[in-house]
Amino acid sequence: MRRHIPFLLIGATLAYGCDTADKTADLRDFVAMTKASSPGRPLEPIPRPAPYRPAAYEAAELRSPFSIAAILRAQAAPPRVDNGIRPNLDRPREELEKYALSSLRMVGTIERDTRLALIKVPDGSVQTIQAGNYIGTDYGKVLKIDEDRIELLEIVQDGNGGWVERRNTLALSE
Numbered sequence: 001m002r003r004h005i006p007f008l009l010i011g012a013t014l015a016y017g018c019d020t021a022d023k024t025a026d027l028r029d030f031v032a033m034t035k036a037s038s039p040g041r042p043l044e045p046i047p048r049p050a051p052y053r054p055a056a057y058e059a060a061e062l063r064s065p066f067s068i069a070a071i072l073r074a075q076a077a078p079p080r081v082d083n084g085i086r087p088n089l090d091r092p093r094e095e096l097e098k099y100a101l102s103s104l105r106m107v108g109t110i111e112r113d114t115r116l117a118l119i120k121v122p123d124g125s126v127q128t129i130q131a132g133n134y135i136g137t138d139y140g141k142v143l144k145i146d147e148d149r150i151e152l153l154e155i156v157q158d159g160n161g162g163w164v165e166r167r168n169t170l171a172l173s174e
Helices: 002-017 025-037 068-075
Strands: 105-111 115-120 126-129 140-145 149-157 163-171
Antiparallel strands (some): 105 115, 115 126
């Protein structure tokens, strides 16, 4: 008897699916009521596309933009202009030049004969610098120390083998 139970369930399911009652009548009534109560106007017909007009290719005699020579010319670097700017590689490097500027934190200032900035390095120690010292990996020379920031003049490569000067600041950390 137990073997017949699955077949009875399948048969009952199929018989339920063959029910002749209209199961979507309520949906059709809702759509008809919505159409009747919604004011509207018929949609305008979709505009017809313009007829296709072929164009003649007139650049066959010109240089191909896909040739290897054109690609190499486009990738060639502009000529290097020597503007006389370059870091002094002969001077001894200072302690704070071995750290990236983004890893250093200005934590305060002290006044002695001149204003000194307090810089916290990644190992947690605090070092002092003054105007004229160098800081950061981009040959940054300290121009001015204010209470809330240090103004630097860095010398960075310009991408064409030359060097340019760039102003930067290191702000007081909160």
